[in-house]
Amino acid sequence: MARMDVIGERDGWRCWLCDEVVDPDMSVNDGRGPSIDSLITERRAKKKSAGPPVERLAHRACNTGKGKVKPVVPWAEHLFVIDPAVILTSVERLSRKGGREVMARCPDEPDARQAAEWLVDRLSRLEPDLAVEADVEPGGGQFLLVLRTV
Numbered sequence: 001m002a003r004m005d006v007i008g009e010r011d012g013w014r015c016w017l018c019d020e021v022v023d024p025d026m027s028v029n030d031g032r033g034p035s036i037d038s039l040i041t042e043r044r045a046k047k048k049s050a051g052p053p054v055e056r057l058a059h060r061a062c063n064t065g066k067g068k069v070k071p072v073v074p075w076a077e078h079l080f081v082i083d084p085a086v087i088l089t090s091v092e093r094l095s096r097k098g099g100r101e102v103m104a105r106c107p108d109e110p111d112a113r114q115a116a117e118w119l120v121d122r123l124s125r126l127e128p129d130l131a132v133e134a135d136v137e138p139g140g141g142q143f144l145l146v147l148r149t150v
C-alpha cells in the first residue's frame, strides 16, 4: 500500500482522468477504489530511452490498464465549448515544445472565460509541472480559448 499512498498523496487523492475524489479506504477491488495507472504517452512509447511510465492515481474503473484503453481527459459537462481539443494531446505538445494551442471556441466571452478558468485549474492537477495561462481571443464572431506556456 505504501506506493499507492505516495502516489495518492501527490495527486491529492483525485483520479487523474475523471478528476473526482478517490477514497483511499475503499477496497482496491471496487470500481471506485484506488488504483495506479501507468501513463505511457505516444512519445514515450516511440522512444525507449524516455524512462519509466508516469504513475498516476486513478479509480479502478477509470484505469486505462496496459494500454488497452486510450486515456481520455474529458471536458467538464457544464462548459459551453465548440470543437474542444483533445486535452491530453494538446498538453503533451505543450510539454514537449511549449508555445500555444487553440483549445476550443466559445459563442460568447463569459463562456470562454469560464472554460479558461476550468482548464487552467484542471491542468494544475493533471500536469503540475506545466506552467500555462489561458487567453480568450475574439475571432470570427466567436471567442477562442488559447492555452500558452509561460
Ligand SMILES: [Zn+2]
Pocket (backbone or CB within 6 Å): 015, 016, 017, 018, 019, 020, 058, 059, 062
Ligand atoms: Zn476516475
